[in-house]
Amino acid sequence: MGRVVITGSSGIVGSAVAAELHASGWTVLGWDARPGRWTDHVGDLRDPALRARALAGADAVVHAAALHAPHVGRVPDEDFRSVNVEATAALLDQAVRCGVRRFVYTSSTSVYGHALVPRDRAVWVDETLDPLPRDIYDETKLAAETLVRAHEALSPVVLRIARCFPEPRPIRAAHRLHRGVDPRDVAQAHRMAVDRAGVDGVFTIAGPVVFTRSDVEELWRDAAAVLGRRAPELVAVFERNGWPVPERIDRVYDSSAATAKLGYRPVHGAASVAAA
Template identity: 65%
Template sequence: MVLGRATVTGTSGRVGAAVARELEAAGWSVRGVDRAPGSPTGVVGDLRDRAVREAALDGAGVLVHAAALHAPHVGRVPDAKFRAVNVDATAALLDDAAKAGVRRVVYISSTSVYGHALVPVDRAVWVDESLRPRPRDIYDETKLAAEQLVAAGAVPAVTLRIARCFPEPPPVLAVRMLHRAVALSDVAAATVRAVAEESVTGTFNIAGRYPFTRADCRALYQDAAGLIAERAPAVAAAFRDRGWDLPRRIDRVYDSGAAAEALGYRADRDALDALREEG
């Protein structure tokens, strides 16, 4: 049974492609759009072009907007282009989506928008949606501006602030998966949930499965290795077997509790999964 047409932007990129695959597996007919060709991408073109936007949105009931300039582009791409791609094109896309009869928008943002608010003082920062974003660069500024456009738009929408989800060296990824990274498969699954839960709107963090609570913030900043050994002994043993040091300090923990309550999101993969895959 086909649930309807979903347009996904950025489908030649890592996140957009994973979302497209997951939506198709869930029964959606997906039309992908990206500036670069790719296997899930049916419309190749720049979203700053009205004709491209209209071709992408034709017949769509749902829009998942993942296309953007990202943090690695900071300093390499002029700020004006960041604003044109991440803000102006998003505004135009939202306007065209409303005109095309799209009934739901899911915007893929980033936990990076918290910016300077992620810097700890005497304890790890517990990062839930009540933490006020303090953008530190043009990427953060434009992603936050796009979030505001999505929230104010005519089409009911959800914004997903996704945690770090790109490949990293195994020792680094294993640590990140304890407190600030998320598996790509969990991002895709969360997006499908956000598409399906049509009565839900708002902004939600999407992060991994971590062994810590808010009460652990001071201990994580003072002796993370000791707390990891206590809360995740299998992870500590796996680090020891590989000759890797556990982190002495953890500076932040992302909290997906709101997404769990509103969307039924539960991360499937954690640090131990990353270690098993590393071998």
């Protein structure tokens, strides 16, 4: 174990990651523009003095802070570049100067962009799918990924996390079937990425999936039939709660690479939304 700095530590993802790493024995120091339970340094990611102070003595960095998709159109594109790209570059340089051994970057499945649009079948989304950014958020997250991966001395890992923000329970449950993830599973993935220093690369992080790649055509035509065959117990959960069973599924996020290389095993799927 050691000392880990987490940017974005007051957010949904950052705070979940902080709690997970603290529970596993890491000394956690959080950094965010807003105060929070896990936030020790409050200030702008672009502040060089704060950056040097925050990373001093760090063994690992989890970089979750960013401007996100809801900010698109509300803040200038230059701010996206400044926060998501330039500040990431500065953080990486500081990490090298401070002797950080591990850098985990929290990216998003949103970087796949236009590649997520189905034609005659659901899109199977894993690391082999080429990203096609569609807005400034996607562009800057992908640009930051490139910067992170170039810093080989930091043994970098990029985690492209699926949808995990608060939504009404029926929508959240439906998304957990194929394109969502619980923050607790996201936190698990980050802990494993921090701990497994011998593994680097890019990984898609989503919830448990009951589908296979052979289902993609039928998922686009009749998702309810596939669900009834693959996971009748989940159909029963939806029916008990009065939630509509999806008739069509447009994409499936596959985390099998993270399972194979990081040991990631998501457990909080659609049923856990009902149980919450």
